Amino acid sequence: MIPLRNIVVFPQMIVPLFIGRSPSLKALEDTMAKERMVVFASQKKEEVEAPSPKDISRIGTLSEIVQMLALPDGTTKVLVEGICRVRIEDFVQETPYFRVNISRIEEPEEISVEAEALVRTIIKGFEKYVKLNRRIPSETLMSIVNVDNPGRLADLIASYLSLKVEEKQTILEAVTVEKRLKELSEILEKEIEVLEVEKKLRGKVRKQIEKVQKEYYLKEKLRAIQEELGEEEEYAQPELAEYRKKIEGAKLPPEVKEKATKELERLSQMPSMVAEATVIRTYLDWLIELPWKKKTKSKLDISEVEKILNQDHYGLEKVKERILEYFAVLQLTGKMGGTILCLVGPPGVGKTSVARSIARAMGRKFTRVSLGGIRDEAEVRGHRRTYVGSLPGRIIQSIHKVGVNNPVFLMDEVDKMGMDFRGDPSAALLEVLDPEMNKEFSDHYL
Structure with missing residues (x-):
């Protein structure tokens, strides 16, 4: 007896097998010298290299060795013909190969009405299966038409189906x-359902591809015609023309304008359906919409600052005095750089409202970003554009939202930041908080 992996031999079928395990090769040599008959039975688990009797199915197929050929890689190719189903009663010998006692499983000659009905259903189902499955040639149908025995017909069709070993073994054990x-019949019906779904999905994918190819072809043709006619970009590519107008009207710094123009040229050379085109559009939108040169006019009136602080807050004399000192120095020096005030205190004492009052006193817009719980350095500096769904950091997002480049910017809950394997966001804040560096703050996304 030779155990098989990944294959089931059915009666009346001629099947090529590749034998490589030494016990199986020894069994082949001995049987070729005698009656050329051997029992093939499937393993329950294919990963078992040296199966024991409990790893082998008890129903197998008695087969005749038709041909044997030794291959250069050490394996042996054999052509076997299944004769009949057998039941393995017991194992007489396990080394060097299996020897077993078997009993032949006889099949009845009479055909019941139920079997006849099932045969007709199966033949119709198999015809449908062959039409859906391109891997089975249509000539296969001719081989089953002339089979009169229902049991043999079931074995023949089962050998043609792309089934798991367990499913084929179930049919063999029936x-x-x-x-x-x-x-x-049940297995065939399930396989037909799967093939119909596959066909439906293939059709959808093919239609989508055809639609994309058709759109690309028509757009390229339209572009070529418009170039021949000398039409302007405004009519040929309205989206690109719109972006070009926005870039010209955004009053971008020279280096930013050069980068935006370069990205626009890249966008013009790729199909609109490409994923990279969406990334470039988002990037251009951020570049254009940022307030590069839009700012609010600041006012510095010490008495007005003192009046607003007293209106908005009772007490806090030391805080107000320090803020007035700060404004006095600004008024004397005339420099309005990105200087920093640090407000420290427990929750609810008025840190955020003091910052709002400062913005109101200066006539500037106010924006705040909460840094509590942030663990990723990219939240401050932004994600690089190579990542899917990347965006600028909280700093640039807040400036974009407020709409001017000189707001009073409050960074709240600085002490609540964390750190992990993605980096330390507090280290990234050094560039933001240093007055000598923050005017040249660099965001990874931009």
């Missing part, structure tokens, strides 16, 4: 013809 036909 001793009665009716049970075998029922098992095959």
